[in-house]
Amino acid sequence: MKKRKTYEISVIDKTYSKPIYDKTYSKIISDETKFYTSDTALELGFELKETEYTFENAEIVLLNINDRSLVTRPVSKVNNDFVYEIDDDITAHYGEWRGQLRFEQSGEIYVSSPFKFRIENDLSDDRPPQLSDVQSWVSLKRYADGLIEELKQAVLSVEVIENTLNANETARQNQFETSEQSRQTTFETAEQERQSAEQGRVEAEKVRVEGYREVRNVIDNFEIGENSVGTENVKDSAITPVKTDFVYPNPQNIYNFKTNVDDVRFSSNGLEISDAGYSSSDYIKVESGTYIIGFPDSLDSVSLFRMPFYDENKTFLNIISNGSTFATSRTIEVYFPQSGYIRVTTMKNTKHLLVVAKKENFDGFHEFSWTQDIAAQPKVKSVGKNELIARSVGVNETDFIEKGKNLFDKNDVSIDTFYTTAPTTTTLSGYYTIDNPILLKANTTYTINKVRQYYLFSYEGSLIEGNNTGNNNETVTITTPNSDTYIYIAGSTSNLDDTQLEVGTEVTTYEPYSNRFPTLRISASQVDGESDTTVKPIGELFIEKSGENFKLTSDLFGEKIEINTERYSNRDSGVFNFASTKLNDKVIQNNNDDVAPIRTFTTVGANHGYTTIAIVNGAHDKTKSDLGSRWTDGTETFTLLLVETNKLTFGNSYTTDSNGVTTAVRKLPASNLSHVSGATNTTIVNTSNSITGQLYPSIGNLSIAYELDGEEITEDGNYDGDTLVVKESYKILDYGAIVDFAQNNIGVNYAENTDKIAGIVKISNT
Structure with missing residues (x-):
């Protein structure tokens, strides 16, 4: 199943007068799910707000804020909107992505309002190498030219621009020369522009300073939507229904x-x-x-x-x-x-x-x-690696493991390294740096004992605070802002066995880094020699029964999921049904037919019925005493199966072959129905308002039980436990047996006697 985010974007003409940093993000229309590195089908949809533009193609420019990967990829047009299926090499780069669409029309370049999105690393995969192919940089140059026409003399990396603005004029001059050298080896197509760069450098410096906030804001304000792959201009690596043969x-x-x-x-x-x-x-x-x-x-x-x-x-x-x-x-x-x-x-x-x-x-x-045509099955160990590596499933991916008091893991460090500016390191004997930043909660005070360097970053990757204390045994206390943050720390290798990062304002007794299992439960049946009377903690699955409605509530990765079900639904067949699903009290799915049918000669079972019937709407004089009577339009014989106010349901005739297989054809009366046999009220049936439909019930012997940890829930109330099993069974009635029962039992409602009618198959759902 594809995941999708959809945005309403607005075109920004390159001749705009308002600074781009005054622009806001694109309006998100649909954002009901998270993206993960393990996903295989992520899509972005873009609906253009302005109607005066007729762009036929576009490309998307994406920047990963965490590892600075920058790519340009084609985008498909579907009807009047644009869609993009995220390529696998992009999905692997977790963290925040930001982007814009770039259009070209009549020689003019246009760009959209910026958008952003995030890809979660749900298996703690190692980050793949940075995406930096030449095509991406060529596209970036075209993109920058479209934003600032005057910025033709220098194509600098985002890092160079940042360092230039934070340095004095001399540092900017030197950085420009370094960028020029780098560009010579990367962009052969820019040779002529670079030759004239020296003459226009003074003017370019002024343009660069004035335009920096515009360029920086455009590249920093990126996001992506969901659920959008077209069939034209789609990449060869993409897989869509149209591009498969199965x-x-x-x-x-x-x-x-x-x-x-x-x-x-x-x-x-x-x-x-x-x-x-x-x-x-x-x-x-x-x-x-x-x-x-x-x-x-x-x-x-x-x-x-x-x-x-x-x-x-x-x-x-x-x-x-x-x-x-x-x-x-x-x-x-x-x-x-x-x-x-x-x-x-x-x-x-x-x-x-x-x-x-x-x-x-x-x-x-x-x-x-x-x-x-085929049933796809995953390969063995198909989680993305041949084997699960150490720490591949971390604390953040479980709901029963929590970290100990000390958040610093001495085994997750690189020896003989030192930070220049985190996360960049240099070689220095006797020191260590951590391999992975440590997640800190919002609005929380932490104390670090025996630390030399620390760098605090926002969740989006911006540096908040950093310090080289100059003392290998320093104690530091910090308070996080209103959002989760990350911290890098470094220190002397001689203090690896004493360094502690903990919540609070004081240094407490040292405790090694550890993971705890505070709510891990073991049932009685899992302990040798124990009986089922062993007391266990309260489970984390909560069920609320009210009549035939059962509400299931549980934790889902730190969020609350609620599944509403009906034991006997209010739909025609009255079977088990998923009514709706909520995440954090927000409806994420309305299920109205998520049950199991089966194919006979029509779709039958659960909320479906035989369609080989004729429904006649309108006033009539028929009563229950007429059930099972036979009627004809002059050609076919119809059997009266159900009598309702202003509605009569007739069953079509059927045939049985030599193997005992019953079939019937859906057919409406060709004219008014005349009485053949069995009826008490024999006036002609006016069929001018006859339609097809489905026969309810077409099943019988329905049984549904909710069992929580092996015990059936029968009374209204609140329950908790570990495992809920719903068991449902019913038989699909034989169509011929329905018609035969009605004809042989005049005045008897077949729907009230389904246990006496033969079935063709029994369905058991668990």
Whole structure:
């Protein structure tokens, strides 16, 4: 599953008059998940706020604040938006990333408002080498030229600019010369500009100082969104459903309304026309043959508009259909003489009900989805390394391990090194520097004993405080700001066994670095010789039962996750259902059909039922005494299965082959229904308002139990424990047995006697 962040961006013209450091970050539209280095499908989406621009392509410039990796990559355009799938080599570089989109139109360069995002290192992977390919620097130069037209004489690294502004004029002059030398070896294409740099250096110095805040702010104010990979201009290394041979659209509906363009329909010559009431699809690939297009499950009057047909190069051929307004069948058959593409148009309020499927694949309404031919299985030890290395799963990745009093680990150091400015080190015998910075909590006071150097950084990587005390045995007390920070420390190797970093204002008794297991629980069954009566601490899974609703609450990596479930849901079949999921009281998923169906000759089980029925809406005189009676439209026989106010449900006829396999075809009455046998009230049934639907119930013998640590929860109340198991079972009724039971038991409701009707398979879900 892809993770996505989506932003609304604004174009900044290179001729702007307002300083860029007055600009704010791009508005984030969707940000409901975190990115991790172990993720394989991270996407960014960008929606352009201004409508007057018609950019056809773009590239993204990204900077990692922690290790200064800088890259430029192409971005795909999807409809009127831009999307980018984060490449694997970028995902491996954890920490904060910042970025902008760069556009080119009619020779002019434009850049977007800045954005930023973060990639978490959930397995404490070693940071890979810095990304610094030549193409990235060439793109950076083009990017800088687009921002400040005057800055043509010098292309300096961000580090050079920072050092230059913090030094005096002489230091800036020397740094410029160093940068010029570095650029000679890196950018051969800039040779002519560099030759003229000496003459324009004085002017460039002035431009550089004035423009520094603009360039620095642009590069420092980077972020990334989510869920955005297109099919055009996508990198060869990217894997999307379109670029695989094992993932493909479900053939029962190849139309995806989520890619529609609203407020658009088509003229008779295939041109787009603005119309606020309509919604038009993206290009849909079709093969030569007959297709079913329409709204098979809609109860309202619905309509299609003109349908353009294109060849395989997406060149307009003709209008294949002028559409229809449906009142009864709600579908049309369309023949395509050759393979190509179509675009379909419907009203905006019914676009989610449309089905496009080849005739042999059509089976009523199905939502668009991707499917696959193979079952993917992970390789052994496929966590990114051949073996899990030492400290690969740290304290921050567990919820049962906590650090001891001393946060300084003497085994996580490099010997004979000393900080110039952390994290940069130099060789110096007799001293050590730590390999990994230590995370400190916000608004907390810490004391370090026997330390020579310390450097405190913000979570984003900016230096807050640093000092070389000049004393190997110094004691330092610091208080962190309103956010988490990191600290680097260094000292004499002779003090490795005495150095201590701890919470508080005083130096307490030395304690070696350690990890503790304060809440690690062992159940009675895990201890040899112990009985189940062994007392154990309260579990960390909390269940609240209220009627048929069960709310599950637990800790998830330091955050609260809440899963709401229904034992017998209020949906038609009344099976177990996940209702919603919350993270820190914010809904992150609404589940309304996350249950297990099975394929018979239609989709049945859980919240689905047989579709080989006809529903007749409208007033009638039928009662329970008429259940099981038979009726005909002159050709087919229909059996009355359910009687409700203003609604009758008839079962279609069925056949059974030599192997005992029952099949039926979904078919509506061709005319009004006349009585054949079994009914008390025999007046003709008016079928002018008949529709298809699903038969409920189509299952029987439903049983659902919630067991917490082996004991079933039966009474309302609050419970806690370690493991909750939900056991559900039911049988899928045989369609033929349903019809037979109704016909053989006139006046008896089959829905109240499902235990007496044969099943074709038993479903057990745990």
